[in-house]
Amino acid sequence: MTAPRHVVPSDGCVWVTGASSGIGRAVCLELAKRGWIVAATARRQDELESLSREATGLLGRIIAHPLDITNETAVKQAVLTIEMAHGPIALAFLNAGIAPYIRAPNINMFAVRQVFEVNVMGVFACMAALMPLMATRKLGQIAVTGSVAGYGGLPKSAAYGATKAAIIHACESLKFDCDNLGIKLQLVSPGFVATPLTAQNDFPMPFLMSEDAAAKCVVNGLASKAFEIKFPWQLAYILKFLNLLPYSVYMWIIGKITGVQKG
């Protein structure tokens, strides 16, 4: 069996979720620079329209397709609409996400449900709508945004980290099927990137990257053979290493680094 190949602009268009800001927005522009037709989705239509205008003059183009990924019916319809308008979706960057803080003792159940709806159920809805089409064509590439926060528990991210751990697990599991179906599935694991999502963070963010640098890592990674596209590599490897340590050592180090540990 040969590994699924990475796709190129002549194979079809790209679908990006979470395109209205941050990493998704920067990735749309990077892909358009490299000649892709990009179907950009998120809820805020005005931001998508402004992104579309910003791409004027690039080799490719960006077209706004407003979408709330928590609406499964709308996701299915969006996939059909995008394919009708721009041809087969060859590449999907499933990136939309939210990151509310959750801390004990006051667990905000509304926020917990919402983050699972967007970060987990929304991603599954996108894959459910797209994978059968790619499988029929035996061609396609899907990159899903997880996070290094999914490697192990970090303060304030009880729900967010849990959603990203679920995404890591889901991608690891689905990769076995996707390889047989001709679909190249990749996991994108960002560290800290300066976006509206991290603007709320009130703690040090080591190895913080710009949106543009992150977008280049994502788009270059799409052409690589790697299952996981992780950046910055320093933070990813430090966290992977820390997660190999006994819990007592892991908790002590993370508590000290983040300033959460008292005493």
Ligand SMILES: NC(=O)c1ccc[n+]([C@@H]2O[C@H](COP(=O)([O-])OP(=O)(O)OC[C@H]3O[C@@H](n4cnc5c(N)ncnc54)[C@H](OP(=O)(O)O)[C@@H]3O)[C@@H](O)[C@H]2O)c1
């Ligand atoms: N920034 C980081 O340091 C970092 C680190 C690790 C992982 N990540 C992950 O990277 C991804 C992008 O994050 P970001 O930092 O670029 O944050 P961001 O700037 O806040 O972007 C989040 C995007 O998700 C979209 N979105 C949220 N809820 C949605 C919904 N229900 N339906 C459709 N789109 C929705 C938002 O658009 P609308 O509001 O217009 O819908 C926005 O475009 C997320 O999955 C995040 O968990 C980020």
